[in-house]
Amino acid sequence: MTDQKRQLSLNAFIYPSGHHEAAWRHPASRPDRIYDVTYYQEIGRTAEAAKFDAVFFADGPALRTNVKYNAAPGLEPITLLTAIAAATTHLGLIATASTTYYEPYNLARLFSSLDHISGGRAGWNIVTTGTDLAAANFGLSEHPVHAERYSRAREFVDAVGALWDSWEDDAIILDQKSGIYADPGKIHEINYVGRHLRVRGPFNSARTPQGHPVLVQAGASNDGRSFAGQYAEAIFTAHQRLEDAQTFYTDIKKRVATFGRSPDHVKILPGISPFIGDTEAEAKALEREFNELTVPEYGLAQLQGIVGKDLRSLPLDDTVPLELFSDAGNVTDNARSRLQVVAGIVERERPTVRGLLHRLAGARGHRVFAGTPEQVADTIETWFTSGAADGFNVMPPYYPGGLEVFTETVVPILQERGLFRTEYTGTTLRDHFGLPRPESRFAGGIAAAQ
Template sequence: MTERPRQLSLNAFIYPSGHHEAAWRHPQSRPDRIYDATYYQEIGRTAEAAKLDAVFFADGPALRTNVAHNAAPGLEPITLLTAIAAATTHLGLIATASTTYYEPYNLARLFSSLDHISGGRAGWNIVTTGTDVAAANFGLDRHPDHAERYARAREFVDAVVALWDSWEDDAILLDQAEGRYADPGKIHRIDFEGEYLKVRGPFNSARTPQGYPVLVQAGASNEGRSFAGRYAEAIFTAHQRLTDAQAFYADIKAKAKEFGRDADQVKILPGISPFIGDTEAEAKRLEREFNELTVPEYGLAQLESIVGKSLRHLSLDDLVPAEEFDGAGDVTDNERSRLQVVAGIVQRDRPTLRGLLHRLAGARGHRVFAGTPEQVADTIEEWFRNGAADGFNVMPPYYPGGLEVFASTVVPILQERGLFRTEYTGTTLRDHFGLARPESQFARRPELAR
């Protein structure tokens, strides 16, 4: 049997008006529709027509956007993805949910239901939540520190996966003649007990078409990388340079092997936010249009939240001093990964404050690229072929048109080069990503059964 050539994975990262912070002000975006479910269904159909692997929604349990100057994307993503599931047949559906502010049983039910309803297309982007403002929304005096959040997250994922596994695949008998719906011997209590969490089980729903939803993760700190190596089946990441992306890629694959996993079963998916034009000059002109719509106060507040201090002593046309980022550390080993991305831009390119704000306006530290469809396809192929990516999270600067242009111009080039599918060959998100369906741990290890 001939082995299928390695193929790109491509997700559409949905940010309602677009990933550029000024997108909501541009005439090609639709901020008036960000609370309209049919808007997202249309985006889902566009992504599916292009044979993309999935759509992805980020989320957080607090109002973080400065709503004075930007549109607030407030719909709960798991609910919204159920609406997209009803409008599509193959498209994967990935949502962010926090291990800090959910409980395992409730979250397990939400994603299991999405996976059943969609026929096996769900993915869970596991986050620990990095913002202090969330704590007060849950009656807490403080946000847990980094190490505590990851310790809870490890217990959380172990408990959720055990719940999803607690029904073996053949637990349902559906023997109407004998009156036996399920075999209780194939349904197990998990009796999970850790330092932070205690969950008895069993789950109240059968295993899903995928076994369980795809586990996705986006942390780039030391703790986050270790977590990814242990659990993640797909990893979302932000890199500006090929060399940094290659180092991250190699590190995560090595960590997966350390945990006894098949590194090919871990997909690394950096973000790319493409401004696309018929010519490079046209693409760069479009990028400038968006940058000219930015509100400096908004971007400065965002930058200060990354840096952790005020930069108000700088004027917009001052060069940003590299010493403002002393202690940011190296991108390969420091805990503050997004700070390192910004520090790298400052140290390499020496931008003015205005220029730095424009660089970050495009996609919050993810790679922004302006060029022709061929140039966008070239950079995707370069990273894919050179050990930097297994695919990409496509982050259109504006919605819906930015995705439509990518789908109609860049995807066909990737297909012509044999890098991306022309038709879906499976029905589940695991099929699209080329991931194996996991066996229930209780079937694999009968000694766990109670």
């Protein structure tokens, strides 16, 4: 029986022309508009009309897409989200930003500004950046190793959090008669000193409507899971099977509890990329239609980025050799989480090279599902009620129509089943996710934790 008190969270993961790698070639997509701000504002309004929690943008400080065969993602997301904020009133606004290639003070200002501008709807997807391509763009000879990136990330989040807290909530006096704007005793230097970072503070902006933006994380390695347990308030993840998602869900909730945090205050949100049709056959035909538009050379390059091996010498219609994934590790190791997702597909399904490229073309390792609106809703409900998810990142294969079909056909079913809101009950992203507003660490004379 569905627990009526527990509600799904739904985000629209915006990938300009769609999450299928060939979406830009399909007549239902609009690759001509990926640098048009009104396009994203329209998507935001579609998501808000369906009462989605948030929209989400991935990002990275390097050109990773082979632009010969696919559209580049384009606009910087924090800037873009300010434009979506102006076109919406309730929709959460989540952007990815790297702790490896930003500095704490600058990034704290960007997200603080977004939270103020939007009236408390900002979220930060914390990444350490996983590509070597970024290093040269910042004058570095090589990309920092995995463990070092997470070590810096912990310091980075601590320093940014202290900056956001450095103005207590009641620091602004705003007494025009006496001429006193703020109480300096409630604005604090943070004097953060770590192995990687030094930040004096205080911040140059008042505390935001949410206290601080919602902290989101997407890494599934052991380092990533530990980081999420300590800091994340929402977690984006990729799983193909219900049992894998349940294992991840249980593990994360336990890690959260070990840090003295409430597991209910961390939302786990797998990705789902739905092809939707009036019948299952129509949905599967639509998926095939997109797959037939793929360019193998593009997919092989993407696969090489995951596997770390060149597969271009393999005939497209030969079965993928299992030995290519012999070093993938296992669900306990979690050192290369996306590689393990692909390895699992190869082991279970024994696809041809072409078949594997089609499996990954849909959403880069996230779950692709083709079916009727009822079947999509059934899948979402099963994962939600079976300890696998608190909601989903909806990843339409194509934009804008893929999101429109989902909101017009799947969302009403979820609402009828009592699984998803019919109206917003709050105005901030924390309200939508059911998260508490954090108290400043300096409130009441509390010293900053270094």
